[in-house]
Amino acid sequence: MGHEETVYEALANAHEEGHWAFGTGFDDPLAGVDTTVPDGVDHADLGAYCLMLGDDALVLAQRLTQWITNAPELEEEVAFGNIALDLLGQARLLLARAGSVDVLGRSREHATASIPDEDALAYFRDPDEFRSTALVEAPNGDFGQTIVRLLVAATVRLAVLARLRGSRDPVLAAIAAKGVNELTYHRDHAARWVLRLGDGTDESHRRAQAGVDAVWPLLADVFSPTDVERRLAAAGVAVDPAEVRAEVRDVLTTVLERATLRVPEWPADAPPRGRAGQHGPELTELLGTLQGLAREHPAATW
Amino acid sequence: MSDVTAEGGHGAVPTGPEVPVQPRRAAVRRDWPLYEVFVRGKRGLNHVHVGSLHAPDDEMAIDAARDLYTRRNEGVSIWVVRAADITASSPDEKDPLFAPSGDKVYRHPTFYEIPDDVPHM
Numbered sequence: 193m194g195h196e197e198t199v200y201e202a203l204a205n206a207h208e209e210g211h212w213a214f215g216t217g218f219d220d221p222l223a224g225v226d227t228t229v230p231d232g233v234d235h236a237d238l239g240a241y242c243l244m245l246g247d248d249a250l251v252l253a254q255r256l257t258q259w260i261t262n263a264p265e266l267e268e269e270v271a272f273g274n275i276a277l278d279l280l281g282q283a284r285l286l287l288a289r290a291g292s293v294d295v296l297g298r299s300r301e302h303a304t305a306s307i308p309d310e311d312a313l314a315y316f317r318d319p320d321e322f323r324s325t326a327l328v329e330a331p332n333g334d335f336g337q338t339i340v341r342l343l344v345a346a347t348v349r350l351a352v353l354a355r356l357r358g359s360r361d362p363v364l365a366a367i368a369a370k371g372v373n374e375l376t377y378h379r380d381h382a383a384r385w386v387l388r389l390g391d392g393t394d395e396s397h398r399r400a401q402a403g404v405d406a407v408w409p410l411l412a413d414v415f416s417p418t419d420v421e422r423r424l425a426a427a428g429v430a431v432d433p434a435e436v437r438a439e440v441r442d443v444l445t446t447v448l449e450r451a452t453l454r455v456p457e458w459p460a461d462a463p464p465r466g467r468a469g470q471h472g473p474e475l476t477e478l479l480g481t482l483q484g485l486a487r488e489h490p491a492a493t494w
Numbered sequence: 495m496s497d498v499t500a501e502g503g504h505g506a507v508p509t510g511p512e513v514p515v516q517p518r519r520a521a522v523r524r525d526w527p528l529y530e531v532f533v534r535g536k537r538g539l540n541h542v543h544v545g546s547l548h549a550p551d552d553e554m555a556i557d558a559a560r561d562l563y564t565r566r567n568e569g570v571s572i573w574v575v576r577a578a579d580i581t582a583s584s585p586d587e588k589d590p591l592f593a594p595s596g597d598k599v600y601r602h603p604t605f606y607e608i609p610d611d612v613p614h615m
Contacts, residue, residue: 265526267547267558274561381557388550 222285222366229293230360233429238361239295240323240420241430243313244467245352246286247324250314251475252345253279254482255332264335271381275342278374285367287313292363297321304490315486319476325466326413329475330406336389336396337403343382344407347443348414350375351436360428383447390451401453412459418467434461526550530580531559532573541573549574 229235256276263269290296291309298321303312327345332338353375356368389400415437417425424430441458448455465471485492526548532541544563549555555574564572583591595601 265548267549267562271557271561274565377560384553384557388554 222363225366226362227292228362230362230429233361233427234423235293236295237420237424238429239290239293241424242286242290242293242364243295244323244418244421246283246290246313247322248328248345248349249279249286250283250482251322251324251478252328252342253277253283254478255328256338256342258332259338268335275378275381278371278378282367282371282374283314284310285363285370289363289367302487302490306491311486315483319471319479320469322471322475322479323467323469324471324475325410326472327407327410329466329471329478330410331474333403333406334399336399337406339382339385339389340400340403341407341410343379343386343447344411344440344444346375346379346382347440348433348436350379351439351443352431352433355431355435358428359430364429379443386447386453387451390448390453397452400451404448404453405456408456409459412462413465413467416461416464416467418464421467528577529555529559529574530577531555531563532575533559533563533569534571535568536570541571544568546577552576 229238253276256272256279259272260269263272287310288308290313296309296312297317299312299316302316307316327341327348330341332341350372353368353371357365357372359365359368386400389396391397392400415433417432417434421430421432425432425435445455528546529549530546531544533544534541547555547558547562549558552574556572559572559574560569563569
C-alpha cells in the first residue's frame with residue numbers, strides 16, 4: 193500500500209494545497225529550465241525550427257477548434273477541444289522560444305509593444321511566414337477524415353518529440369517531454385476511433401477509407417528535411433524528420449490493417465513546401481479567422 | 495414495484511408504464527449507451543460518482559470520462575459502468591429501507607472518549 197493510500201496520510205496531506213477539494217497539483221514543465229542557447233547553436237536556426245514545430249501545433253489546434261459546436265457527439269467535441277488546447281499549449285511554448293532568440297519575422301511591424309512575442313508570432317505573421325506543413329493545414333473534411341488526419345499528425349509529432357527529449361537545447365527537451373504524454377493520448381484516441389470506423393458499418397468504413405485516401409498524399413510534405421533541420425540535427429538540437437518516416441509508417445500500417453482499411457501507396461517525398469513558407473489558400477483562410485480579432489483590435493484584452 | 499434504472503447520475507428514475515419516457519433517449523442517441531463515471535482523486539480513498547456520459551463502448555467511455563471529468567487534474571483512476579447495469583433502490587422504498595435506522599443513535603460511536611493522541615477523528 194503506497195503512503196498516499198493510508199487514511200492518516202491522506203487526511204494529513206489534505207491541508208497542503210489550501211482548500212481545493214481535489215487539490216491542484218499543477219506543475220510548470222518549464223520551471224527551472226535553463227533558457228541559455230547551447231554553444232555553437234545558431235539563434236536564427238533554432239528560432240526557425242521552433243516556428244516549424246509551433247506552427248504545426250497552432251494550425252492543427254485551429255482546425256480541431258472548428259469542430260466546436262459541430263461535432264457529432266458532445267463527448268467527442270470536448271475531446272477535440274482538449275486536444276486542441278494541448279496543442280495550443282505546445283505552440284505557445286515553442287513560439288515563445290522562437291521569440292526568446294529574436295526570431296519574430298515581420299510580426300513586430302504590426303504588433304504593439306505590449307503584445308508578448310508568442311502572441312505577436314501567432315496573430316501578426318502573414319501566411320508566407322508560417323512554417324507548418326500541408327498535413328495540418330488541409331481542411332477537416334468529415335469526422336472520419338478529421339480523425340485520420342489527427343492519427344497521422346499525432347503519430348508524426350509523437351515520433352519527433354520523443355526523440356527531441358534528448359535535444360541539446362534544454363527548452364526544446366522540456367517542451368518535448370511535456371508533449372509526449374499529450375501526444376500519446378491524441379494518437380491513441382484517434383487510433384481507437386479509426387479502428388471503430390474502419391471496422392464498423394459499411395458507411396463508417398467507406399468514410400474512413402475516403403479519409404485515408406485524402407490524407408495520405410499530404411505525407412509528401414512531412415519527411416523532407418530543410419537545411420535548418422539538417423544543420424540543427426547535426427548539432428544534436430533538432431530531429432531530422434526523415435529519421436521518423438519508418439516508425440510512422442509502421443504505426444499507421446498496423447492501425448489501418450487492424451481497422452480493415454486499405455493502406456494507400458506511400459507518397460514520394462517532395463521538396464519542403466510548408467516548411468519553406470509555401471502554402472495554399474486554405475492556410476490564408478484559416479489565419480483570417482485565427483488572426484482577425486487580434487488584428488482588428490490589437491490592444492484588446494478579455 | 496416499477497422497473498427502475500439509474501439515469502444521468504440523478505439516482506433512480508422509474509421507467510415503468512406510469513411514467514412514460516418518450517422519445518426514448520437511446521433512439522435519439524443512436525444507441526450509444528449511458529455510462530456512469532467514478533473518479534478517484536489524488537488523495538481520495540475511493541472512487542466517487544462524478545457524472546455520466548454517452549459512449550459507443552467501454553473503452554471509448556474511459557476516453558470520454560478522462561476528457562469530461564479529469565480536465566482539472568482531479569483524478570488518478572477512473573471507473574465507468576453502464577448505467578443499465580446498476581441496480582438502484584426505488585424512491586418508493588425510501589421509508590422501509592432507511593427510516594428504521596433513524597432512531598438508533600447507539601449505532602454511532604459517539605459514546606467513546608477519544609484519546610488525546612488520536613488525530614483526525
